[in-house]
Amino acid sequence: MILIVCGPPGAGKTTIATGLFDRLDDGDFELVHSEDFSRNTYDRLYDRVSAHQSADWLLDGTFYDRATRERFRTLPDAHLVSVAASLETCLKRNRNREDSIDRWGVHAMHADFEVPRDPDLTLDTERRSVEDAIDALARYVRRTRS
Numbered sequence: 001m002i003l004i005v006c007g008p009p010g011a012g013k014t015t016i017a018t019g020l021f022d023r024l025d026d027g028d029f030e031l032v033h034s035e036d037f038s039r040n041t042y043d044r045l046y047d048r049v050s051a052h053q054s055a056d057w058l059l060d061g062t063f064y065d066r067a068t069r070e071r072f073r074t075l076p077d078a079h080l081v082s083v084a085a086s087l088e089t090c091l092k093r094n095r096n097r098e099d100s101i102d103r104w105g106v107h108a109m110h111a112d113f114e115v116p117r118d119p120d121l122t123l124d125t126e127r128r129s130v131e132d133a134i135d136a137l138a139r140y141v142r143r144t145r146s
Contacts (some may be wrong), residue, residue: 001056001057001077001078001142002049002057002059002061002073003020003029003057003058003071003089003141004059004078004080005060005081005083005117006063006064006081006082007019007026007062008064008085008086008087008109008113009062009090009094010089010093010094011083011085011098011108012085012108012125013060013061014033014082014102015130016083016125016130016133016134017033018060019130019131019134020058020138022135023138025083026137028055028056029055030052030055032045032058032060033061034062035062042061042063042068042071045061046072049075053075053076055079055120062113064112064114065112065114066114069116073137079120079121079123079140079144080116080118081121081140082115082121082122082127083113083122083133084123084127084137085124085125085126087110088110089108089125089126091103091107097102097128097145120140123136123137
């Protein structure tokens with residue numbers, strides 16, 4: 001299984017992906033954050049995942065454009081999880097982060113982010129708490145795996 005957790009900066013992707021990883025605690029998933037790569041992020045991430053397709057992957061990144069997401073969705077058993085939040089919420093969360101990015105970067109990424117048309121699961125973090133979003137994703141994983 002490959003879970004592609006996408007959304008604009010500050011939407012809650014990393015919090016949800018890390019929370020799910022901690023909760024599953026089965027050692028099956030490999031968690032990779034896009035920020036683990038300094039350049040050629042999505043090419044390097046794709047190479048890593050496609051070279052080890054027998055592993056279960058939890059991928060955390062903006063995956064901001066449709067072409068990038070579709071490339072990953074061609075991999076076997078890939079599932080797209082869209083994490084959504086308003087620009088105002090993303091800006092507020094970014095201000096409270098230890099590793100915040102420039103607010104204009106949040107504006108630009110939010111504006112450039114192509115909202116997925118057909119995600120397997122959407123987690124609206126305006127309406128859901130972190131725990132509820134992690135619960136929903138854990139239920140999705142259990143249901144999909146069985």
